[in-house]
Amino acid sequence: MHIGDTESQRSERRRAPRYRYQTPLEIEWGSATLKARTRDISIGGMFIEAEDLLWVGADFRARLGVERPLWVNCSVKRVEPGLGMGVTIALPEDQSQQHFHDLLASLAATS
Secondary structure (H helix, E strand, C coil): CCHHHHHHHHHHHCCCCCEECCCEEEEEECCEEEEEEEEEECCCEEEEECCCCCCCCCEEEEEECCCCCEEEEEEEEEEECCCEEEEEEECCCCCHHHHHHHHHHHHHHHC
16 A cells, blocks of 8 residues: 555545534443543534543544434444544434434534
């Protein structure tokens, strides 16, 4: 792999628009429930600000504190000590998909 290949992969991962979105978040990780807050969100992921950080590769379920709670499955992709963690999002096979797309559409309309 060439350096240029890595740069194009990074820009490819970031093609989806990110929206500033700050809301409380609960992380369900095993038997623990951690409190956190979102910083931004996109179709494929979000950045979570938290005191208790997980490690790259950790999987968990999170509840976004929106008017109608939204559950998403997450996987940690990067950690920024003292700030938070970047995660990918996978939506359950239920009404959550439409709810999530409606949330992104409303953020796009206000940005």
